[in-house]
Amino acid sequence: MFQMQDVSKVFRTEMVETHALRDLSLEVKEGEFVAVTGPSGSGKTTFLNIAGLLEELTGGVYKLDGVDVKALDDNARSKLRNEKIGFVFQSFNLIPDLNLFDNVDVPLRYRGFGRAERRKRIESALERVGLASRVKHYPAELSGGQQQRVAIARAIAGDPKLLLADEPTGNLDSQMAREVMQLLEELNASGTIVIIVTHDPEIAARAQRNVHIVDGVATDLERGPALVKPKAAEAKAS
Amino acid sequence: MHFMPILSTLRRHRTAAALIVLEIALTCAIVCNAVFLIRDRLSRMDRPSGVAENELLRVQLTGIGERADAQAITEQDLAALRTIPGVKSAISINMIPFGGSSWNSSISTKPDDRDAPVNAGMYMATGDIVETLGLKLVAGRNFNSDEYVPFDDVQSETKGIAAVIVTSATAEKLYPGQSPLGKPVYVMGSTPPVIVGVVDHIVRPNDANGIDQRPYSMILPVTVPFNMGGNYLLRVAPDRKQEILAQVDAKLDGVDPRRIILERQTFAQVRAKYFEQDQAMARLLLGVSIALLVITALGVVGLASFWVQQRTRQIGVRRALGATKRDIRRYFQLENFILATMGIIVGMALAYGVNMWLMDTYGVDRLSAMYLPIGAGLLWALGQIAVLGPAVRASSIPPAVATRSV
Structure with a gap:
């Protein structure tokens, strides 16, 4: 489902060349829950941006659900992002001028679903995160935890195969953080790949796999630098 | 969306x-x-003027002091102007389309009609207006030479006007749905002239009576001297206008230098000035x-x-x-x-x-x-x-x- 092979990302300016990621290889199968950790500036966000097709990679191969993303133009990347990936951001990134219904509706409109289909998906997603009764509310009327649940509803409304979460509990208190993590675990249990970028060791400990990035180099904390095979595949091989 | x-x-x-x-x-x-x-x-x-604009030149002049011989000088002026190569005809006229100042009169089919059906611009000239202005005669005829009478005689009522030419819009107002030819109209004096011709159109000099009144005009066979209105109109070869204008002063001064020539214009300039x-x-x-x-x-x-x-x-x-x-x-x-x-x-x-x-x-x-x-x-x-x-x-x-x- 998710394969990165020797992926690198270099940011170039006139004066400086920064290697944000170096030869990162990672394979994640359906149903896995992966935590990506590392200090600030280590390359975690760059990894997330490349995994989420928000930035282009400089070198290597990245295949998402069998599609080599490097060959795609901007439109095709947008389409693939819309269909396959759900995002949960640290600062929620809800659109303040839209109510919850319209916020969850945003990716579905870009998907081209009809009105009835969109309504069904929005109601189902908000039901799943426990906010079905608040569709007409605006983000500013919700707590941080509730806003993050709306963001999760928006991420899952399109049934993505991959859910990328960037410090999803970073702006929440511990109680709300636990609720959000529980929600992400439920989604993972239903088959969605969850890759979560976090500073929090407690959150990372709840993931099946831990990938640590330092200076753009990724290391599987259980298996060393060569991060290629997922646990399930490795288990089968052995 | x-x-x-x-x-x-x-x-x-x-x-x-x-x-x-x-x-x-x-x-x-x-x-x-x-x-x-x-x-x-x-x-x-x-808006159309009804005249052959591309072939017309206007000379506006004024005399110095009262001139008892104005009509005679006018005749000499016109004769001199007609000698300029390229001039086809020349008239002295009391007013010109888009000239600004106008002569107007109520016109009716009945004498002393206080509710005259139309008020019309009143063109009068020494010389052939229809020919010089290039008007399109749509019915009847032009004036005969014996129908022209001097303005002073009309004013003193020593002579009456026998004929009138009207625009088709004026004719329709006076005699709607009928041929106006041979029919009388009351305009100046108590003896009604008879409509002898109908021209398609000649616009009035201004909009003083309202913009919708602009097609109502008539032409009277009344000769006017240069000091009555002060306009000479020349119909000329279109490609010789500037050359002709350059000779006008000399020709007029040759007849009588005691005049001031105010304007020498093409009709395009007259129109541009008006608008x-x-x-x-x-x-x-x-x-x-x-x-x-x-x-x-x-x-x-x-x-x-x-x-x-x-x-x-x-x-x-x-x-x-x-x-x-x-x-x-x-x-x-x-x-x-x-x-x-x-x-x-x-x-x-x-x-x-x-x-x-x-x-x-x-x-x-x-x-x-x-x-x-x-x-x-x-x-x-x-x-x-x-x-x-x-x-x-x-x-x-x-x-x-x-x-x-x-």
Whole structure:
């Protein structure tokens, strides 16, 4: 489902060349829950941006659900992002001028679903995160935890195969953080790949796999630098 | 389409949205009326004169002191002018189309008619008006030479006018649906002349009696000297106008140097002079309209640019959620279209309000409904053009903005 092979990302300016990621290889199968950790500036966000097709990679191969993303133009990347990936951001990134219904509706409109289909998906997603009764509310009327649940509803409304979460509990208190993590675990249990970028060791400990990035180099904390095979595949091989 | 979410967003930014809607509405109202007034002025300026404009030259002159021999000098002047190579004919005429000053008289089919059906411009000339002005005779005949009488004799009622030529519009007013030929009209004096001919059209010299009265004219076989109206009209070869004008002074001075020649003009110059205020007004209105449109466009650019800047992260989030560059561009274009449409709807109502005020205050015509779609189309197009730059800038915001920390 998710394969990165020797992926690198270099940011170039006139004066400086920064290697944000170096030869990162990672394979994640359906149903896995992966935590990506590392200090600030280590390359975690760059990894997330490349995994989420928000930035282009400089070198290597990245295949998402069998599609080599490097060959795609901007439109095709947008389409693939819309269909396959759900995002949960640290600062929620809800659109303040839209109510919850319209916020969850945003990716579905870009998907081209009809009105009835969109309504069904929005109601189902908000039901799943426990906010079905608040569709007409605006983000500013919700707590941080509730806003993050709306963001999760928006991420899952399109049934993505991959859910990328960037410090999803970073702006929440511990109680709300636990609720959000529980929600992400439920989604993972239903088959969605969850890759979560976090500073929090407690959150990372709840993931099946831990990938640590330092200076753009990724290391599987259980298996060393060569991060290629997922646990399930490795288990089968052995 | 993101129609409803955009409306929802605009509701939450109603002050900025209302201001731009108001700006568009005011522009729509003013531009619709301005375009209407410009069109009105242009149509006034385009009105036909009925004369062979491209072949006419006008010489305006005045004598110094009273001249007992004015008619004789006039005859000599005309004879001298006709000797200039390229001059086909020349007349002395009391007034000219678009000349400004006019001679007018009520004209009726009954004597002493206080409710005369028409008031008409009254052309009189020494020489053949029909031939010199290139008028199109549509019925009857031109004057016979024995029908001409001097103006002084008519005024002193020692001689009467036997014949008159009228325009077809005047004829229709006097004898609707009938042939006017041979029928009497009461115009000057108690003896009615008979209509001997009908010309297609000769416009009146001015709009003093109202713009709708301009086709009502008549021609009387009354000779006028140069000091009565002070106009010589020359019908000339079109390609020799300047050459002829250059010789006029010498010819007239050769007859009698005690005159002041005020103007030597082509008919195009006569027309331009007459309509110079209309032209200035049309230019002023055009300038104001263009300025308003530019200001509105700048307003649209300013607001759209501000919103793009303010929504940078939101745009990144939309891109991250699957919006293509085209989706982002179209979002801003649709938003502008909605604002422009609101402005146009309010502006159309305002346009009629402004028009009613103009009708009451300045007596302009009712605004034709055709100017509303023209104004709407113009503002829609202007809005789309103005928003294109900010929209393209918005579409170039990368999706990775969504993951950047604020």
